[in-house]
Amino acid sequence: MPPQRNGIADYSAKLLxxxxxxxxxxxxxxxxxxxxxxxxxxxxxxxxxxxxxxxSPILHQIGNNGGHVFALEALRAYGGVVSLHDLSLxxxxxxxxxxxxxxxxxxxxxxxxxxxxxxxHWRENRIKTAANYVLxxxxxxxxxxxxxxxxxxRYARNKIAAVYGSEASAKIDVIPHFAPVLSVAxxxxxxxxxxxxxxxxxxxxxxxxxxxxxxxxxxxxxxELARRGTDFRWVHAGEERASEFxxxxxxxxxxxxxxxxxxxxxxSEEALDSYIAAADVVxxxxxxxxxxxxxxxxxxxxxxxxxxxxxxxxxxELPRDAVVHLPVFGTVPALAxxxxxxxxxxxxxxxxxxxxxxxxxxxxxxDQVARGYLATVANAYPPGRTMRAAAARTPPVAMRHRLAGxxxxxxxxxxLGQEAGLKRGDFELELSFAGLDDFAELARSTPxxxxxxxxxxxxxxxxxxxxxxxGTGIGLSILGRSHTLEPTA
Numbered sequence: 421m422p423p424q425r426n427g428i429a430d431y432s433a434k435l436l437x438x439x440x441x442x443x444x445x446x447x448x449x450x451x452x453x454x455x456x457x458x459x460x461x462x463x464x465x466x467x468x469x470x471x472x473x474x475x476s477p478i479l480h481q482i483g484n485n486g487g488h489v490f491a492l493e494a495l496r497a498y499g500g501v502v503s504l505h506d507l508s509l510x511x512x513x514x515x516x517x518x519x520x521x522x523x524x525x526x527x528x529x530x531x532x533x534x535x536x537x538x539x540x541h542w543r544e545n546r547i548k549t550a551a552n553y554v555l556x557x558x559x560x561x562x563x564x565x566x567x568x569x570x571x572x573x574r575y576a577r578n579k580i581a582a583v584y585g586s587e588a589s590a591k592i593d594v595i596p597h598f599a600p601v602l603s604v605a606x607x608x609x610x611x612x613x614x615x616x617x618x619x620x621x622x623x624x625x626x627x628x629x630x631x632x633x634x635x636x637x638x639x640x641x642x643x644e645l646a647r648r649g650t651d652f653r654w655v656h657a658g659e660e661r662a663s664e665f666x667x668x669x670x671x672x673x674x675x676x677x678x679x680x681x682x683x684x685x686x687x688s689e690e691a692l693d694s695y696i697a698a699a700d701v702v703x704x705x706x707x708x709x710x711x712x713x714x715x716x717x718x719x720x721x722x723x724x725x726x727x728x729x730x731x732x733x734x735x736x737e738l739p740r741d742a743v744v745h746l747p748v749f750g751t752v753p754a755l756a757x758x759x760x761x762x763x764x765x766x767x768x769x770x771x772x773x774x775x776x777x778x779x780x781x782x783x784x785x786x787d788q789v790a791r792g793y794l795a796t797v798a799n800a801y802p803p804g805r806t807m808r809a810a811a812a813r814t815p816p817v818a819m820r821h822r823l824a825g826x827x828x829x830x831x832x833x834x835x836l837g838q839e840a841g842l843k844r845g846d847f848e849l850e851l852s853f854a855g856l857d858d859f860a861e862l863a864r865s866t867p868x869x870x871x872x873x874x875x876x877x878x879x880x881x882x883x884x885x886x887x888x889x890x891g892t893g894i895g896l897s898i899l900g901r902s903h904t905l906e907p908t909a
Contacts, residue, residue: 421447423453424451426483427716428481428485428488431505431597431598431715432481434600437457438790439793440460442790446461448464448465449462449465450465469497472498474498474499475801477800478501479500479502480501481503481505482502482562483506483512484505485515486512488512501567501797502568503569504559504570505713506712507576507579507580508553508554508556508557509558510552510556513526519903521876524539525877525903526560526561528875529560530560530583531555534555535555538552538555557710563580563588563591568800569591569593571593571595572713573711573733573734574594574737575711576594576734577589577592579711596713596789597715598788598790599718599719599722602697602719602722602723603689604690610693610694611698613694613698614694621652621653622653622654622655622699623702624696624698624703624725626656626658626692626696626702627657627658627714629661629665629683630661630665634705634706634707635667636670637751638755639671639677641752641755642654642681645759646676647676650764651763653680654677655682655695656681657696658687667683671683692719696723696725697723700766701728701762702716702717702727703727703759704727704728705728705729706733709730711734717729720776721776724780725773726744726768726769726772727742727772728744728755729743729744729745730745730751731746731747739775741771741772741775833851833869849897850898851898853896855893856894870898874898880898882898883898
């Protein structure tokens with residue numbers, strides 16, 4: 421919830437404001453210093469057990485940042501309906517998981533050998549690339565524990581079906597991202613509020629300046645536009661993330677953009693409304709997309725702004741007469757041409773803006789979205805039925821299981837080790853060798869043999885030698901714990 425500086429906090433607050441008049445609501449929030457609508461009670465998540473049972477209807481808001489670790493833990497403890505704001509939760513699990521092996525186990529589930537390879541690189545060489553966050557979504561536990569899951573696009577539902585199958589997708593309800601009622605009315609009022617008195621058309625971007633928002637494309641397109649002689653101003657209403665994309669540096673490298681661009685830094689929700697309403701064109705690019713929706717884009721629809729998006733993922737579902745779609749290949753020249761046409765033809769901007777406003781007032785209306793959420797929660801908790809609570813907060817430790825075998829080659833050891841990692845929980849792998857010399861030869865020929873024998877999602881706790889049966893040979897006892905994809909029921 422606000423004052424946390426992220427879009428899901430704003431989303432949660434506005435959704436609650438629309439739902440509270442329709443149904444009694446209580447809010448569990450990690451931050452207890454928040455403002456809530458009248459009649460809504462704020463509760464401490466640590467005290468949730470005093471109020472909740474298996475039949476208590478619960479709606480979790482879960483996104484891919486540290487503010488939602490406690491919400492993930494609450495889902496594990498109490499079950500419920502999940503509003504899934506991101507289709508990739510790898511970063512959330514990095515913050516929530518005390519052991520790397522648990523993350524690696526979830527990576528190797530739906531993606532098979534590819535997940536195993538990336539997990540091995542991460543574990544053995546500490547190699548983790550940006551591709552991990554696209555390839556491995558780690559939403560399997562959410563899909564297993566949630567009674568229903570809300571996503572904001574058909575693309576998101578179809579992607580889940582493709583990766584996790586029809587059983588998982590049967591839990592999905594598509595409820596679009598709402599378009600809020602803005603705190604400012606009219607472009608002239610908004611421009612006065614932000615101190616923009618220039619008659620030159622204004623291009624706006626907003627939010628965190630991340631790499632996926634393709635500011636590199638926009639900078640190049642605006643540079644081309646300036647060289648063509650088209651006049652404009654560009655404001656980015658949001659914070660830079662230089663570690664992801666050096667927006668200031670990219671602008672500074674283009675002399676044609678000098679004096680045309682401004683980065684505001686973080687702005688309040690009210691100020692953001694003013695910047696959006698003041699703009700002539702709002703640019704909201706995403707590539708590669710993981711199916712996310714944009715709260716600032718929905719605000720732009722509510723303001724009746726002309727918007728430019730990529731023709732990909734969830735954005736491809738937006739009506740063709742409400743936004744300008746750009747291809748994901750050859751985007752820069754297409755973006756330059758689109759901006760030139762829109763900035764020099766106010767009537768064309770107005771047509772797209774009015775269609776966007778109509779979309780905001782119908783399909784994306786706050787009241788309709790709130791009622792959709794309440795219907796989903798009601799369907800997940802049928803009246804007169806007591807719903808079984810979710811897993812305990814601390815999963816029980818599985819009984820230790822033992823595997824034993826005789827190993828005459830490194831292949832035997834690796835095979836037996838892979839079998840040991842199939843079950844969740846503690847295990848003991850016991851190997852027999854003809855003699856100490858045989859074991860020494862295997863260890864010499866295959867460095868790190870025992871670590872290679874265990875899957876990436878296995879923790880190696882201890883290794884000890886055992887006396888062979890009848891005083892011959894030698895044994896090896898390997899103790900460890902397997903962290904698999906499946907949540908403990």
